[in-house]
Amino acid sequence: MLTLKVITEETDDVIRRLAKKHFDGKQIIGEIIELDKKRRATQAELDNAKAEANNLAKQIGQLMKEGKKSEAEAAKAKTAEIKESTKKMDEDLKNFETEITNRLLVIPNLPNELVPEGNGADDNLVVKEGGPKPNLGPDALPHWELAKKYDIIDFDLGVKITGAGFPVYKGKGARLQRALIDFFLDNAREAGYLEIEPPYVVNQASGYGTGQLPDKEGQMYHCNVDDLYLIPTAEVPVTNIYRDVILNESELPVMNTAYSACFRREAGSYGKDVRGLNRLHQFDKVEIVRIDTPEHSYTSLQEMLDYVQTLVDKLELPWHILRLCGGDLSFTSAITYDFEVFSAAQKRWLEVSSVSNFETYQANRLKCRYRTADKKTQLCHTLNGSALALPRIVAALLENGQCEKGIRMPKALVPYTHFEYID
């Protein structure tokens, strides 16, 4: 969530920037500022009353020691009075605070100035592209048919065991999954990221920390008996490592990578978007996470983009990078770049990575801070990105790699798959 400070000190600017996300913040921010004024006044009054009561309590102790009973009794009566008066102030203060927080929670992050205006996917800006364009014949098959032809991914079997969206990978299909995970983790490690193996199930506090709760509760699988959530991405457990932590500036940027299975209910999805590997309830992903100073976070973001680009390049896939417009930007993000690869047989772009800077938005809820050289504590910036999500990469590898001999694997991957063709 946004900090109270930015709202009270840069009110007009905040309202202006929120408009780019198509969020009209004028009223709610006015309310917050009013509530904050009342909150401050109440606290000042309450603190004074409590200070007086504390003083009296000390005096009573002294008077008792000296045997001045009647004076002590008089002081006691006075503290009782004060206590009565603080009751209401205490309640008011709590109310003001929760009212303010409730409002802060529904205000999205401020978009960075670089974020283009726009309503939806069509307004996203292509900032860079590359990779070899495949030349497939008219008889090129979509990946779900290739999966069947080579018997490497069985969607029906997944339906039998679990349900739609839980495919079963077999033979070279399964080996390709394992190879990609290994390939991504090795690359991340060589780029300086510390490998983490996190829990795949998290508690409520972690869900709130990264912002999946309360708003996206319906998107996560929930274990009722233990009140735990299956993670939708490794971002959740990895970022929560730094919840309630004060880092030293010298430790930044923190660079972590983690593989995990990811679980998403994807409530409300339908149609061709969910065909084959395009959208699953369980999938594999390697994530990169950074915690950084505000001064350096945009350098970090660029390094993350450059890094992800090396992955799609090594996989010999045609790619482009989109800078998401205000309307397409997620609630918590200040700026997001999506990597898409071209799926030649489906003739459409598939999102395989989303790299974002959340600035202090996530850190504020996480209470992830750092100590500057001059000993001040400040909120960190948090960033994350997929590097990469497997299913759509597999879809693109299958479709773009199809040839007479089967499906050709990119050179960089062969040391991991130990085979050159799926045939």
Added chain:
RNA sequence: GGUGAGGUGGGUGAGUGGCUGAAACCACCAGUUUGCUAAACUGACGUACGGGUAACCGUACCGGGGGUUCGAAUCCCCCCCUCACCGCCA
């Protein structure tokens, strides 16, 4: 699942009603000494909110919530978590 022990600052750990926002030790930071390093010595050293240009002052916080009391880390109640042993299982 059963039984027991325990949750105090970055760490270890003292503290059973006022002198405690919290001893001591360790770590970290600054300085002195030193040819360098080490050692030794000196000092500083929690977080949040509120007030103030600032120095600084006030309030709250000893797992969380409630209660008793003029006054609670300390007493009472509820909850959460961790550890140990046993059982069960991988």
